Amino acid sequence: MTDGDVLPVTGAWQPGDPAGRRKFFTFASDRRFAVEGGRTLSDVTIAYETWGELDPDGSNAVLLCHAWTGDSHAAGRAERGHEAPGWWHDMIGPGRPIDTDRFFVVCANVLGGCQGSTGPASPHPADGRQYGSRFPVVTIRDMVRAQARLMPHLGVERWHAVVGGSMGGMQVLEWAITYPRRVRSIVPIATCMQATAQQIAWGAIGRRAIRLDPRWRGGDYYDADPGDGPWEGLEIARQVAQVTFRSDNVFTDRFGRELADRSAYGDTFDLWQRFEVERYLEYHGIKLVRRFDANSYLLIGKAMDLHDVARNRGSLLAAMRRVSAPTLSIGISSDMLYPPYQQRQIVDVLDSVGTPSRYVEVDSPHGHDAFLINLDQLADPISTFLERAFTS
């Protein structure tokens, strides 16, 4: 697909919702896109959606960065190409915290993804067959550099704000470091400056589960019969993540020790009889399998594990010294995956280099996923922060 192709939204909008549509921008057709790891890509397509209108002076653009299995569909109902409703639907729209009467809001599917942007399930330009195992490892920096190509295309010279949670927050930090003059302010949420060993451990275990699935076929499963892909491995990988996205308390309140199944053998117990929490995890695993490509899951997870703002920049401090954008760092009290100390560290480091920053903590039992759930607590700090006229 080329620049300007539009998939119309069908029946997705509530009255009062801004009109959104998914568009595609293709670059690197002439000059290949070199990824940080050393290989190159050509014909890179980035799928994106926009809400609201860009001011004539191009000063009201807000970039949203999505998380691991998110995509460009930040707002709107489920629609063709997006089985889930917008991941921040209630945050975006006229009069909403990210007010589309004021801001031109943009969200792009990441490089390596599977929701319209070029990724391992895309056709390789050389032979038209899916990349599969031929797709290079990409980094958060590659995702951000690919998004940056959108700016001249959209007529945006500088983002009023770059905002995102989890892996979205990693992109937010990389935006402010890589392109300090193109970012007026940033809002990293439930994220970190460097993936920790524990975060890497969870990611790696998920990757091993996918690799264990014989239907993964070393990454080249696209020619297999439908239903013969690495769905079980992906489902298990997702289950690992899903537990880390939530919390002990919420699992206890919601599932307790309720059983979902009777024993298949007439005994009181059997090995595969599920508790409710297992049914919940399987539900979420299967739900992801239906909409997400296993190779994209592997690649994007690896990109998160490789996330380290200090890489090739001398030190963490040297990297963060490049951040001139005023920063609102948001943590979540019950986040076991990206614990709040990591978002406080962002503010501590920015303080030490003299960049204005503020820390806000969402008080929630929901764990990491609170950045998608507790919009009530995110709304005020974010809308207030966006209203500020940054003069830097």
Add this chain to the structure above:
Amino acid sequence: MTDGDVLPVTGAWQPGDPAGRRKFFTFASDRRFAVEGGRTLSDVTIAYETWGELDPDGSNAVLLCHAWTGDSHAAGRAERGHEAPGWWHDMIGPGRPIDTDRFFVVCANVLGGCQGSTGPASPHPADGRQYGSRFPVVTIRDMVRAQARLMPHLGVERWHAVVGGSMGGMQVLEWAITYPRRVRSIVPIATCMQATAQQIAWGAIGRRAIRLDPRWRGGDYYDADPGDGPWEGLEIARQVAQVTFRSDNVFTDRFGRELADRSAYGDTFDLWQRFEVERYLEYHGIKLVRRFDANSYLLIGKAMDLHDVARNRGSLLAAMRRVSAPTLSIGISSDMLYPPYQQRQIVDVLDSVGTPSRYVEVDSPHGHDAFLINLDQLADPISTFLERAFTS
């Protein structure tokens, strides 16, 4: 093997260590052992080790209960049949916190295990072939009832104390509830009264990884060629557990973001290039695979998920009201798997039913595994508790 068979320990002992030896006790040859789930077993063997001497009045016996992948080898070096040194080696011996000059110490491999006690890798009495998928689900209560058969054999009418961490602590609680007259005091450590949804979730994900391994063969893999068992599934299951056994802080201090491998492709990055933490997890996974049976891992994990002292006892309070043994409940500050609130709950509930109890918290960064690591902090509370002359 029958009662009294002895495997001598060869070269395992330090000067001053008590002489230990693994013995086997077989029961249910005449009267079959009905497991809680409804099936029966015959010819049940329990492997156990003892340290110290039983007093003539049989009043100085201490039972230690091991955790998931532990076994009867609580003290002693690595030896034949035990690739790892005793899991509480420095706790047990003359003058040590559990003083074998004073106490007769017993530790038995659990029913369903693979270190000498009857489990899925044991020969089925009907045909001499391994049980495999024919082995029934067992519960913590079944493990305790099997251990109870040891008492007359050993000449013990009442344990001075029953002590154990993690799954060992589950057995400790079931001992005090099932056999209140046979237990003078208990020390449950880093454990809970009922497995929570989050604990079940971690266990279930590990089981799914083993089931995904095509070499698991529905549990009947014992006839496969060596090296063709479900080792990779077991390795991944162990990796999930290993992360929950430790802590974010310790992983960061120990591994940070160090790489273990160079890229295999000459790129800066590739998908299977490991960080140090991945090498560590693989090391622990492979180490377990070499000494542990995948079916035992499945079964014992399921037993933990089924752990609920309230089951068929009316309520949690009704169950805990049966506990008359003074209780020392020990928690670990950084335990993410069995967080300290769960061990405080034990004391709260015992308080409410009038049973003397005390809570001690180990202040450690090591996470759940601190019950095997921070013996410095366990030594005093446990030895002091054991010295008390309980008169109930």
